[in-house]
Amino acid sequence: MIAQAPPERSTALCTYPDGSTMDDAKTARPADGKLVVFFDIDNCLYSKDAGVAEMMKGKIRAYFRRLGLSDEEAKDLHSHYYREYGLAIRGLVRHHAVDALDYDKHCDAALPLDEVLKDDPRLRKLLSDIDRDKCHVWALTNAYKIHATRVLKLLGIADQFEGVISCDYGAGEFSCKPEAAFFLDALEHVSTPPPPASSLYFVDDSALNVRGAHALGWRHCVLFDEGGAEEGRLGGLDKVPGSPPATGTADGDAGGGAAEGSPQVSVVHDLEELRSLWREIFKTSEPNGSTAAAA
Structure with missing residues (x-):
């Protein structure tokens, strides 16, 4: 077998909550300096179980x-x-x-x-607690848009994402994670100009995909390793603790892990661990039960 040459650029497809897609009539929003949080979908937003x-x-x-x-x-x-x-x-x-x-x-x-995926209030609460005054939240998947949007709706969290960036199966040849072309095109869908790597947060259940984003300098990459079998595939990447101590820096650096300002890779076994790992993107709970943006 002789493999065809891969596409020169990604054919990532951007789908918005209203079902529309980015085309010549709709362009990415202007950059606003906010952080950008990407969540994988399959086996990440729901359990492998x-x-x-x-x-x-x-x-x-x-x-x-x-x-x-x-x-x-x-x-x-x-x-x-x-x-x-x-x-x-x-x-x-x-x-x-x-x-x-x-x-x-x-x-x-x-x-x-619909037989195995149901509303997930715990996951919805996690996503809704992300401070949208500071962050944009997107889904980033290798699936086609039909499957991706269907999963989000069944989990009851479709409205928690500004959009879904997926593979465009209708394009014939296309890129996917962990290829650089796919990651870079995803950023072009988010804003113009694309957000800097230093502002990016990414969680995926595939070590290969995490390694791909890390290689591009994406600042905060997390492997969701539910069963504990995937971490070894990260290879020699330096990992920071999954739950930074209280003495960590304001932007979530753990101190003693990766050097400050360098791309970080962490491993979690439950998405709730993101609350302590990525403290800076979540709203904080006040004693009276109300919420306020994290400092």
Whole structure:
């Protein structure tokens, strides 16, 4: 097999809460100096215990078999394409002339998500406690927009995001995390000019994706390692503690971890840990129960 050349730039798709997408008639908002927080979606905003990954794996391998592959070939190619391209569909597009939208129709869009994903009040509270006077909050996913927006709605948190940046399956060849083109295009969707790396916060359940963002200098990268099996894939990246001590600096540096001002990588096993790790982006609770912006 000879892989086709990757696209020269990303074809990331930006979808807004009203369902519209960024096109020639809609451009990114002017930069305003706020921090930008990116959340991955699948296996990050919901637990792996929901079983979505296993359901998705079954649909994907069934699609491989539709191409005339045996069960063993489907298993091997699925794993190979995921490792090689970040998404199985990219391997299918490059080597099997598969229509990515047809793939999505039979795989992601065919998942019975409404049977396993429900409103998550705890997650909604976490997201709503992010200080929007200081931050913009976006979803950043390798899924197509239909699946991404569907998950957010089922979790009851769609309104907590200013938009969803996803892969554009309709573009044929496209980039995805952890490729630099995808990350850089995502920033172009957020503002004009794009926000600086020093203002970026990112959480993902894939060590590979975290490494990709860290390599670009994204300031605060977090690996959500729910099961504890992913951290080893961060390689030799220096990690700061998941819960900085009270003596940490005002911008969340832990002291004794990464050098102040350098890109940081942390590992959490529960998204609630972000409250202590990223104190500066959350509103604080007053004794009377009201909230106020963190200093």
